[in-house]
Amino acid sequence: MKYLIIGAVAGGASTAARLRRMDEQAEIILFEKGGYVSYANCGLPYYIGEVINDRDLLFVQTVASFNKRFNIEVRIYSEVKSIDTAQKLITVTDLKTGETYTESYDKLVLSPGAEPIRPPLPGIDLDGIFTLRSVPDMDRIKEFAKNRRLGHAVIIGGGFIGLEMAENLHHLGMKVTIIEMGNQVLAPLDFPLAAIVQQHIRSKGLDLRLSSAVTGFDKLKNGVRVMLKDAEPIDADVVILSIGVRPDTRLAQAAGLELGASKGIKVNEYLQTSDPDIYAVGDAIEFPNPLTGRSMSTYLAGPANKQGRICANNMVLGNVQKYPGSINTAIVKVFDMTVGTTGMASKHLQAAGIDHLVSTTHSGSHAGYYPGSKQMSIQLCFAPGTGQLLGAQVAGFKGVDKRLDLLASAIKRESTIHELTEFEHAYAPPFSSAKDPVNIAGFVAENILAGQLSLFYWDEVEAVKENEVLIDVRTREEYNKAHIPGALSFPVDELRNHLEELRTYAGINIYCQVGLRGYLAYRILKQSGFEKVNNLSGGFTTWQACHN
C-alpha cells in the first residue's frame, strides 16, 4: 500500500504515525509545503510572549525522527499543486528547486488546514501587519517585536488567538489595544460569560474596544496607522490580524472533490471524501455537529489529532470506525482567568431554533475554608423536556478546565443534567467542595425542570413591571455597598417576617449575589402562597459583569 499525505502537522502527522503502527510494510510519504512539520501551532503565541523560551520545544517530531522512528519519508518545501483522481496521481512542486513531479498513491489524505482570513482592506499588506499560523509567521512577529517591546500593539479580533496574542504581547511589555467588531470577545461564548473576561482584560490595563470596525491602514515611518470607523485612528508598532480562519480547500476543489455547506471539504462519517480513495481530516473538513446535525468546521487540534487516528484505522482496516463529530470544546487562558465553552451557546441554539433553558451559577473552585478558593461561573444550556445538556461555558480562575472537560464529556454522550447531580467527584478540600460546582449547576437545572425554581435574566431586569417588585435578599451591608437600581432590600434571613408587606405586589423578582439565597427566598415565597416569583439567574454577579 502506498499512502500519500498532504500537510504534515496536526492531522497529517497524526495520520502518518498511526498508519505506520497499523501497517509496518506500507509506503508512507508526507508532503509539507512549509519547512516545518509536526509543530505545536498552539504554542506559537507563547513563544512570541517569551513564556516558552526554547524554540526547539515546539517541534514534536522532525523530518529525521519521522524517518528513524516511523520509517516515514517527509518531503518539506514540497507543495502539492494538483490531484489527478482518475490516475491517482498528485503533482508536487519542490519549492527549493522549482522542480515539479508526480507521485502515485493508493490512498491519499488531505490535511492542509485552514488559512487566516485577510480582508481586502486598504493597506492590509503593509509591513507590520501580521497573521499567525505557522512557525515562519511566529519568527517574523518575534523578530519585528524585538525592538518594539515598549511599543503599541493593535490586535484586530478578540477571538481565542487574538486574546492569547494580546496577553503575550502585553507580557513582553507592549501597550495593547484589542479591536473587536462584535459586541463581545470570544464569539463562541454567550455575552454574560464573555463579559466576565472583558472585565478581567480591562483590569489588566489593556484597551479593549468592542463594536469597533477597522476600515484600513496607513503607513507610518515606524509603524502602521489603524483607521477606525467611528473613532480616531490608532498608531501601532505592530498589528496582529486574527479575525478568523477558513478551510484551505483549494486543492480539493480543483480536484473536483465535493465541498460542504460551510465551504469545508465534505467527508462521510469515515472521513472519506467524495472520492473513496481520498480521506481528509483537520481544519479543512466540515462535519455534522452532533447536537444540531448541521455541517460545520472545527478549528481545533484535539479533533484533528483524533481524526488522524480514525482516518488511518479506516484506510488500513476498511472503514471500521466512525468519527463522532466535535462539539467544539475550546478553552483559553486570559491572564489569570480561564474561560471555555463546549457544545452550543444559547445564542446559537436560538439561531438554530432549538428550544432550551439557560442557568448560570457561581461557586467556589474548592472549599471556601481552604486557602486559594476562587469563584467560578458556569452557564448551562439544556433541553426543557428531557434535560439533555446542550451547552456549557465556564469562566474563573482555577479548576475551570476540570469542569469544562466534565461537562464536555456529558454533552458528548448526550447526558442529561440529572447526571450532573449524581456526578461523584473526587473531594478533598484543595480540589473541590462536598458538592462540586458541577453538582450545584446540576441541582439548579434540576430544580428548574422540576418547577421548583423559575428564573429571570440579567437583560430582563429593566423590564420588571410597574406593579411588581425587585427585591435584593442579600444582607443590608451588601445592599448598601451596591445594588441594582430600583431594588428594595429584604434580607433572606428576615424574609419570613415580611411576607405580608410583599403581598401587595403582583410579582416578586428576587436577586442575591449569585443566586443561592435568591433561591431560598424563592422557595419561602412560593410555599407561602406567592404566585409569581422569579429569581435572577447568576444574581448580582452576572448582572454586574454584564453592565461593566
Place this chain on the structure above:
Amino acid sequence: MKYLIIGAVAGGASTAARLRRMDEQAEIILFEKGGYVSYANCGLPYYIGEVINDRDLLFVQTVASFNKRFNIEVRIYSEVKSIDTAQKLITVTDLKTGETYTESYDKLVLSPGAEPIRPPLPGIDLDGIFTLRSVPDMDRIKEFAKNRRLGHAVIIGGGFIGLEMAENLHHLGMKVTIIEMGNQVLAPLDFPLAAIVQQHIRSKGLDLRLSSAVTGFDKLKNGVRVMLKDAEPIDADVVILSIGVRPDTRLAQAAGLELGASKGIKVNEYLQTSDPDIYAVGDAIEFPNPLTGRSMSTYLAGPANKQGRICANNMVLGNVQKYPGSINTAIVKVFDMTVGTTGMASKHLQAAGIDHLVSTTHSGSHAGYYPGSKQMSIQLCFAPGTGQLLGAQVAGFKGVDKRLDLLASAIKRESTIHELTEFEHAYAPPFSSAKDPVNIAGFVAENILAGQLSLFYWDEVEAVKENEVLIDVRTREEYNKAHIPGALSFPVDELRNHLEELRTYAGINIYCQVGLRGYLAYRILKQSGFEKVNNLSGGFTTWQACHN
C-alpha cells in the same frame, strides 16, 4: 409533618436544609450530641497544620443561622439515646443539664456518622494518643502540639487522613514517622500507584514504615513510647491513631433496625431503613456498590451530602428518587503530589473474582512545550470483553483531580474505555495536550482490547524465561543511566536494523520509560513476524517506583 434528624453535620445538615426548601411548613429539629454543627470535617487536619488559620471558616452553618435562614431548630449537646419505633418517639439527653426527654416524629433521619477505630492495645488510652473526628478532637490535638512543634509525631495508619495528618504535622515543623501495618499506604489503591506516593513521602524526609505493627504504648515523662512488633520502639511527643472508622450503628441496632453484611445500617435504594418511617444517610449506612453489587460502607462527604438531598426528596415526595450508590471516588493531597482512586482497584476486583485487564500510562499534565508540565500516572481497570471501565487511579503533581473526576463520571455511567478515546477535552497548552492523558489511557486500553498490544507487568519482570529476552528500547544514554537488570539495549529508532539478531529468542519482552516507545517497538516486531512479544505496562517508571 415533623421531621427529627440525628446528627447535624454532613448528612444530617444537608437533609435538613433540603427538607426546608421542599417543605416550608414542616417542623424540623436537628439533634447533635456535640457542640458543633455543620462543620468541615475535611478541613480539620489543615487547621491543625496551620494551612487554615481562621477556625471560624470551618463552620458552614451555625445553630443561629440554621434557625434564621432555614427556620430549623438545632439542639446541640443533645444525645439521642434511643428510638421507640412503635410509638415513633426518641429519647434525648441534654448533656449540659443531664435531663432526659422524649420527642415524637413523623419521619426520623439517622446520620450519626462513623467512629474512629481504637484497637484494644496496651496503653491505648494514654495522654498524647489521639484520634481525629470532631472539632474538639482537633482542638485537643492543636493544643497538645502547640508546645511540641519541634517534637516527634507518630502517625499510626497510612490512609487518607493519616497522610493528611502526616503532612500537616510536618508542616508545623515536627519530625514525622508513619507506621503502616500493610505493605503500602492508601489501601484502596493498587501497589504501583501507592508506590509512587511512598517515594514522594520519603523524599520529604518522613520516616515511612510499611508492614510494621504497633503492639502497644508506654507512658513517658513527656510523651508516649510506641512499641513495635519487629523493631525498636519509637518515642513520640504525639501519636495520631488513624487506622480507620466503623459505622456508628448503636442507636439503630438498639432500635431493632436491620444492619447489613458490612455492619452498617441497611437501607433500600430510597435510603429508607427497615422501618419505613426512618431513613438513614452518610457514613453509618451501607449500600450496594454499583460495580460489584456487594453492600459496603462509604466514608465520604460528597455521598453523604448527596444522600441527604435524596433522602429529603423521598421523605417529602414519597420515595421518588433512587440513590445510585457510590464508587468510592477519593483523593488526597500528599505534599506536592495528588493521588486518587475511583471505582475498583485491581486487587479488589481480583478478590471479588471479577475478570479484568489493567493498563498503566504516564503522560504530561499539559503540553510539554508549555512551562510547568508534570508527569502523571493513570491506571485503568477494564472488562476484557466489553471494555467497561471498572476502576481508575491517578497520581501526579498537576491536574490529577481533573482526570480522576472524568474517569469517575465514566465509571459511574458504566461507560467503556472507547469513550475515553473519543473524549473531547478542552485543549490549550496550559491545560492539556492535543491528546489528553485520558485519551492516551483510552487509546492504550483500546489497543489491548483490539489485540494490537499485549502487556506484562512490573512484578512479572523477574519471571522472564531463560530462552526469552528483556530489551530496553530507550536511547543508549537512558539505558546507561539506569536499566532493569538483565535487559539488553535495543533503541527503538534502530530496531528495524536488528530484527534478525532478535529472532533467536522465543519471546521478546520490551520496556521503555513509560510504555510508548515500547509500544512502537511492539508494533514493529509483531508486524515483522515475531510471535511472542510483550510490552511492560507503565515501563521503567512503574517498575522503578515499585522497587523503591
